[in-house]
Amino acid sequence: MPPKLRDVAERAGVSVKTVSNVVNGYVHVKDATRDRVQRAIDELGYRPNLTARSLRSGRSGVLALAVPELDVPYFAELARLVVETAADRGYTVVIDQTGGGREQEMVVLKGIRSHFVDGVLFSPLALSAADLRARTDRAPLVLLGERAPRGPDDHVGIDNVRAARDATEHLVAIGCRRIAAIGAQTGGPGATARQRLSGYRASLTEAGLPYDPDLVVPARSFHRADGFAAMAALLALPDPPDGVFCFNDPLALGALRCLATRGIRVPQDVAVVGFDDAEDGRYSTPSLSTIAPDKPTIATTAVDFLLARIDGTAPTGPRRTTAPHTLVPRESTDR
Amino acid sequence: MPPKLRDVAERAGVSVKTVSNVVNGYVHVKDATRDRVQRAIDELGYRPNLTARSLRSGRSGVLALAVPELDVPYFAELARLVVETAADRGYTVVIDQTGGGREQEMVVLKGIRSHFVDGVLFSPLALSAADLRARTDRAPLVLLGERAPRGPDDHVGIDNVRAARDATEHLVAIGCRRIAAIGAQTGGPGATARQRLSGYRASLTEAGLPYDPDLVVPARSFHRADGFAAMAALLALPDPPDGVFCFNDPLALGALRCLATRGIRVPQDVAVVGFDDAEDGRYSTPSLSTIAPDKPTIATTAVDFLLARIDGTAPTGPRRTTAPHTLVPRESTDR
DNA sequence: GCAGTCTATTACATCGTTGTAAATGCGCCC
DNA sequence: GGGCGCATTTACAACGATGTAATAGACTGC
Structure with missing residues (x-):
């Protein structure tokens, strides 16, 4: 049974409230009293009961x-x-x-x-x-x-639309012309995915590139396995992409992994951008370009x-x- | 101010304790009373105060x-x-x-x-x-x-010594002869690292391989950056290793990254084993052999x-x- | 020398809940 | 119909802390 204020009070020969005052650094306590109380506290190893305190204070x-x-x-x-x-x-x-x-x-x-x-x-x-x-x-x-x-x-x-545009524009800037997006959430309420998709489309339009629904692959969840599967699907297309924007880093790392197993060179054959700047991407091979939210x-x-x-x-x-x-x-x- | 038992009690026209009994599913409450109380609870949106409950119950x-x-x-x-x-x-x-x-x-x-x-x-x-x-x-x-x-x-x-032996033995089995260890903790109290090191040494002895202190690289912390640095140090040796046992996966992934930047082939030139079976290692390139604790x-x-x-x-x-x-x-x- | 002020300490109520024990009321049996 | 047992409900104290207001004492100033 841990000591409580009353135990300390008895040992120090003062009232419970005085001990409480010492514990809380109340000013009007004589130094002698404070010392006595403090000693009792130390000797008993008293620690305030946060639950009780919380009940009292709300x-x-x-x-x-x-x-x-x-x-x-x-x-x-x-x-x-x-x-x-x-x-x-x-x-x-x-x-x-x-x-x-x-x-x-x-x-x-x-x-x-x-x-x-x-x-x-x-x-x-x-x-x-x-x-x-x-x-x-x-x-x-x-x-x-x-x-x-x-x-x-x-x-x-963060500004998801803007960030997705930045990512896509970057792919455009390095010469990608068929740019895929991995991580769309069809139907679900996921506003994030919708926003990123809209930034992606805006960027395509701006670059004068056509929007090809085949290049937009949904992901059930946002893990590496999903990225892997999505990339595999993209590679199975008659006209596969030369750039991929993934809606988060695990998706991108899964995609990278898929490309590696197929012997497809990154970034020469396919360039990949992720999202989130997880530590993993900094040390993957190849290391992963990404959007880094602050x-x-x-x-x-x-x-x-x-x-x-x-x-x-x-x-x-x-x-x-x-x-x-x-x-x-x-x-x-x-x- | 959220409602409390007393508010519910007043509304239902019963005592506080009866409400408490309803909330806690006490058996001896007349159905009529229970219903009335339950309605009051729902109407007021009462939720028990966990702090008070916790103070009471300890x-x-x-x-x-x-x-x-x-x-x-x-x-x-x-x-x-x-x-x-x-x-x-x-x-x-x-x-x-x-x-x-x-x-x-x-x-x-x-x-x-x-x-x-x-x-x-x-x-x-x-x-x-x-x-x-x-x-x-x-x-x-x-x-x-x-x-x-x-x-x-x-x-x-888990049995760290055994696991470290398993990892090292695996490297031996695939033909490695100069096996390094990354992640030793010199001086510190880290028992984990000590145990893994001892398993590593035991395995070398068993395989009849010499123990070379140069091949044991300490790590300040257990992040990718540390693995990268350690691997770089190993590669700078006059006689670099052909196998590396890393004391956790991030270290191993950092090491892999270092090898990749140097153009050294894994596993042909250097084989790498990690520890922990983090999800990252399943999708890295190359994917990472590792010890998987349950x-x-x-x-x-x-x-x-x-x-x-x-x-x-x-x-x-x-x-x-x-x-x-x-x-x-x-x-x-x-x- | 006494009101007035300030310091130091205290008793008591309270936060919201639940355990204990007691009270109430009802039905049933002899 | 008085008593017993059971179901149901209740009042009260307690969990450990702290805010409030009250008290006791020390000191000021006139």
Whole structure:
């Protein structure tokens, strides 16, 4: 049974509240008393009970981070940054893995009120803007990632359309004429994929290149295996592409792998661009050109938005920020 | 202000305790009452305050997972599995990123008593066995990963010596004669690296190959960049290796990358084996042969050990389990 | 020498929930 | 019809902390 304030108080011969005052650095405590109490604290190894404190204060000092999958590098890196930033601000982070399904994401949305977390950073995949608007609960929530529904919530993302254009333009610039896109999400509510697709198309139009639906391959999920399969499908076309824009890095790495097994040279025969700038792509062979969202900015902005909501210092309307991104050219487009 | 039991009670015209009984599925509640209360709950959107519940019960339903870095694939995958398993058992997981430093790891050790988590899964890098034994606090703790100090704590790991031997033997079997090791930790308390090194040496001895200290390269951390640098150092030797055993996959991928930039063929000129079976290695070019620890077993065993400690159903002595591992041969040793 | 001010300390209520034990009411049996 | 047992409901205390307001004492100034 761990010691509590009362145990310390008895040992130091003072009231419970005085101990509490010492613990919280209250000014009006005589030095002699403070020392005595402090000694008792040390001797007993007292540590405040955060649960009790939290019940009293209404704050838990815990944020939730809800992401689809922790082992997708982008989310792992984001999680790392969020946890670090939150720690800096004195907060702990619990991780919620939604799996990306609508049902589980709804649970997160509903679950917020289960006090215990002060606010939620949420990176949804499947939820529609309507789902988000339907939320009755106005608990502190910040949407994370590239998704930007016109909802009532704070949001931190990047300009997906612009980024996808940058990626595609880059392929055009190095001489690609038949440019494929891997990662479209047909039907699903995935705004991210839609935005990237629209940037891709805009870029084609701008370059005077035709839009060929055969070159747009959907991906069920965003893993290497999906990229591999999609690339294989593209290579089976009568007129295969000479450039591929993948909607994230694992897809691109899967595509690279597929090309390697077929003995197709990258970037000479096919150039590849990814998205997210996961660490893997920096050391793959060939190394992967990619769109690099400014992840540290995303993480810190999101955490600070959320803390401002929690503290009530945020403005009433939703805050939306677009974090910068850059194109990082590497070997997979180096020609 | 979210509704509480009292609000529901007033609305339903019953006592607070009756509402509590309904919420907790207590049997002796008249159906009519139960319905009335349930309606009030639904209308008000009542959700129990987990903090209060936790204060009352002494349990928070939260486990902590302390790992060095979330964006090292092995830890990300482990985290994913742990979070999933814990969720299955009705627990939430908070992530603690220690950075792998002794100081921060000590904080985790001390911090356990800061109630709020019911137990800790801890994957230490820098802590010594002495540090762990010095823990006065007997809060539920399970050590995770490959480290196996003779401490008083539950532990789930794999047989590192055996696994390292398997890896090295595999290199011997495909004809390597000068086999290097990347990832030694000189001086540090890293038991993992020591064990893998000893397995490596044992295997050399067994194969009748000389042990050449020049072929053992330490790594400051276990990232791709370190593997790259180590490989570069090995290639600069007058008599470079024809096989490399890397103590984890990122090191191996960094090494592969280095070899690729030098135009050295893998596996023909140099064969490479990694450790951990991160998803990256399955799709790298060449794909990476590696030691695959049974991560799902590690995660579920660890969580179950911890929950048993928490419930008090665990035996008194420390429990130790060695999860199985397998060698997964891929292209990087396919010759 | 006494009101007035300031410091240091304290008792008590409270955060929202649940365990304990007691109260209420009903049916049933002898 | 009085008593017993059971189902149902309740009041109250407690989990460990902290805010509020009150108290006791020390000191100022007139």
